[in-house]
Amino acid sequence: MKYLELTVGAVLVYNFVLSRFLGICPFLGVSKRVSTAMGMSGAVVFVMTLASAITAAIYRYLLHFTLGGVTYDLGFLQVLLFILVIAALVQIIEIVLQKLSPALYQALGIYLPLITTNCAVLGVATLNAKANYSVLDATIFGCFSGVGFALAILLFSSLREKLELATPPKAFEGTPIALVTAGILAMAFCGFAGLC
Amino acid sequence: MSGLIVSALVMGVLALVLGTAIGIFVKFFKVKSDPRVELVLELLPGANCGGCGCAGCADFAKAVASGKLQPNRCPVSSREQVNAIAFALGVDPGEGFARRAVVCCSGDKYQTQMRKFYNGAIDCAAANMIGGGPKGCRYGCIGMGNCAHACPFGAIEVINSLAVVHQELCVGCGKCVTACPRGVIKLVPANSSAHVYCNSPEKGATKRSLCHGGCIGCGKCERAYPDQFTKTGFLASVNYEAEKLPGAEEIEAIKCPTGALASEAGHYESEKNAGKGENK
């Protein structure tokens, strides 16, 4: 039951994009096509899961430990360490992706390295730390937060692909209409409030 | 003090581990890429118009970096930008290549007879498949703006059912040329300023019955300036390879009887003002 709450909460109720408003940059940036959005969400799920696991481990075992009778509290290093880990992860993904799927790499463009500074990834690490989740809980939470991001960007990209064929007034073409759509989407997600 | 050392140590060890991991991945997954492609891509305008003949700027950058094409093939880049690319790669920028598009038709809805009632999709290609749209002439501009939609630079305006190119915005990418189902749009040297605004090879009398703006092949221009104009059948054309391209004074001197031969500015003005007199 606890895990159900954790997952439903991460995917629907506290959706990273549509409820917490984190990770908006790639949400808007790579949602023009469903295929690239799926590639991006794959990368984000991967990074968030791994980053959650590693940062939770670091937070629990590396930032607070006792050595030779002295207790060290390195909490001030938290952000620094988290960014280090995330940056390294993203770097690895980038290298792998460039080799395995050059087309996707091209399509994701600048947004791939930008996952490093993606507030969603750092956000999930910080939220984990704040809630003091165990490594397993943090991994699950991270993974499903990523799934939540994936769900949001998948819905959004399919809507945008449809909107591309619509004929909005000139002033609303492109990003404005996308932002309005994202707003209405967030409204729909409001309905899930209180599920857990 | 020990806190400082421990934190430095923690950071250091972590950095080392992660650095090693990245190093290992690089070893297995590294893709060789030409850094010059990135460089050229950065210097290109990024309009992805396809005017160079490649599929987008990235393709063109690859072609330039590998020496297949010369940097000046990009119609959008200014001379300075082309030179910058050439300088960065250490290659020859290539001869001047600038072109502009011209819609060779003056049959706006006041000039040409709107003889066919057309009912259907507002799209030149679609209209062309059904009896050729609302205008009588089979060779002229249909005026539903496929070229205007295709133009990435917003350089084409449809005035009174006739597409007119704004020369100051046109870069000569040629997208409109492919978009036009009739082949009315031609690419001409950028420094030319006078054109024959007619595309119909039909007989003068037939043309005259369909459109007041068409070239009737009177040959006045060819007689006056044989180097700069050629007449084939009933259609005069500007000889764009001539030493000196015709300008305002030649136009003034010839006084084309139908106004098919006009300077760019004059053509635009007359289209802009067409029909205003009739409304009054």
Next chain:
Amino acid sequence: MSLFSDKKEKTGLRLPDAKHLVLSSSPHLSSSADEGRIMLYVIVSLLPAVAAGIWFFGAPALRVILYSLVFCIGAEALWCFLAGKPVWRTIGDCSAAVTGLLLALNLPPGVPFYVPLIGAVLAIWLGKQIYGGLGNNPFNPVLVGRVGLLIALPALMTTWSPARGMESAEYPQHAVFGMAEPSATVTHATPEAKECDLVTCATPLGVASTSVAAPGKYRFEKVDNSAMWKEYFIGRQGGCIGETCAPALLLGGILLVLFNLINWRVPLYFAGTVGVLTAIIHYFAPQMTPTPVFHLLTGGLLLGAIFMATDMVTSPISGTGCVIFAIGCGIITTVIRIWGNYPEGVSFSILFMNALVPLIDRWFVKRPFGYTRRRKEV
């Protein structure tokens, strides 16, 4: 003797000049269907619900309906005027009128005039026109308006007034809905009612979600029993103007199906999913949720299933897609009703599923003629 026919007099020949003949692509015939007529039929199908709403909630309901209609058509006209679109032709397709009526049916009776005003602007501008007008909107405009109002003005949007007949002595439950007993009557029929601003009551769903179980007793016994079901079915319950009276809504639904305007599967599968899910949950954990009959008859389920989920523009094209869409709506409605903060989840569920429509359309397209699932080698 010559065989020529040309000598014959050309009589009765009044052919127009050949250049006045219309050129167009095939086909040259069309059925009598027309966008404006479709919307008109929708309005006709809505009329029973509108009439029931006015009957049960009286003048305040009529006022809200009129406000909503005027504001929606006005908002549409204003936008078209500002955007340089043909005003009369856009209004002539009646879609704004449909939106206005549906929005009114989704509002509680007796809300002040600015509620339908905000709702109309949200629905017409943000929900529809910003996307390019009828046909381009991915979300149901009415729901954009309603959900926007629900989030922005929760207090106003959950202040309900009792339906006609609820104040009578025969009504089974007064106290549970927050109304005074008829003996100490303060209803809108009496002079005292004029002194208070509004007579309010609770909706069955609202009561159900807040009711606490007495030890050893069925938690929802007060609101969920056969006597109440009868009242709910007739429409004697608190709620939005158009959502209470089941017979009127069902009649509207039948009309829509007869006019061939909706896919009958959508309301059936939507309501069916809610019914089946709540039946299962009620069977195993009766204290968690009321019976399916209660769920089907209360709240906006019928209105949503018949009129909102079936909106052509925002529901999937293919039959399979429609079924998936409807089942999704049903699941989310049930989940929100049982576990969510909001007592009612129909609007949210449809809005959410609207966002899924492009994906459903992409993944569940009809297989064209000649394409077999596995190409058989002959």
Next chain:
Amino acid sequence: MNKSSRKVMSFTGGIHPVSAGKKLTNTHAVHTAPLLERYTVLVQENAGKAPEVIIKPGDKVLKYQLLAKASGFVSANLHSPTSGEVAGIIEVPGPMGVPALAIDIRSDGEDRETDPFEPIPDWRSAEPQLLLDRVADAGLVGMGGASFPTRVKLTIPPGKKVDTLILNGAECEPYLSADHRLMLESPCRVLEGAAIIGHILGIDKIYIGIEINKHDAIAELERFSEDYGIKIIPLQVQYPQGSEKQLIHAIVNRVVPPGGLPADVGCVVQNVGTAAAVSDAVTLGIPLVERIVTVSGKVLKDPGNWKLRIGTPVIKAIEFCGGVTDEPSKLILGGPMMGFAQNSYEVPISKNTSGVLLFSRRRALNYRSGSCIRCGRCVQGCPMGLCTCLLATAIEGGRIDLAEQNHVMDCLECGSCAYVCPAHRPLVQTLRLAKAEIRRQRAAAAKANSGK
């Protein structure tokens, strides 16, 4: 014969257009048109390559004399509709909206015939190849609409085996009743032609599919069909019942694969008019120079079916019907669903002209470029099961690639979608545009590939 108990075949999708149009003409017996002074016979009557003209201006020609010779496999001979003098080879308004070359024949009023071919009355014992050559020599083309040379259709590509011949007597287009009258008035010609085609192909399974609204034609054909071993299949009244793929599906329940031909599933489909022409060519030795044309429309004074020679200008056909009673706004060659709107009265009748229709402004479909409300009627109506509205929206938004992915190339252009569209969107035109564009792209790609 108890018809109601018989199983009526059909297909999925499709529409039920208003049936009133047929009543204008389907009880009118076929009239033979009087001889005209002048015929303008289109040089290219057939799909494929234009035949080579073998006469010169000034030549005297006789009726049935060869005017143009097939210039390849996918090409058809052309014969003179009457005797007279060739005035010239001129440009006339063509049926597709673009000017086309035509042979201008001034009739001498005598209508003298030559005997171009020897009749083969005992064709059952003749060599199939001989009969096939006769079909080719007589200049036969598909008379249903596409005017594909019949010889090509009857030459089965190597590696394919056909076992079924289906005659298309569905005539599902509203307003048209030419095939109906043909079947009713000369059932034996149709049946004999079918039997000859069967003999050419070596097939004995022959079906004639007819929509049940032509019950009199069904009864008439059934009187003789057993003599020829031909089965009459009543079909439901549903458009486009007469489309090859749908017809094959309805009658023998085989599914022609996308992009495939009927021969891929062992079928050959021929129009009943073509069958009658085959019978004439073989048993009487007459080439194809005339056909039955429905001249109809509410605005016509006296609509009816006329036997018209090829090259008859449309204006004459209208004159035969006594002119108009109300101002028409549209002139259509062919049926109202797939025919072509014309903007000239001088367009000549050709071998595939099944109808000449005049519509008033009120009757003709008036297209609007409104936006789609996704009502899904076009999807229900599409006999090919395409999501027409999504395709059209994609094409209008410039996403031809999306349309291609969603099988726009399978579109029959039958017009069912535009017929039912409540927004009156020009769906067929949009889809046709995309098809042309995709074909162009594919040709360009193929050219680029072969160049490499």
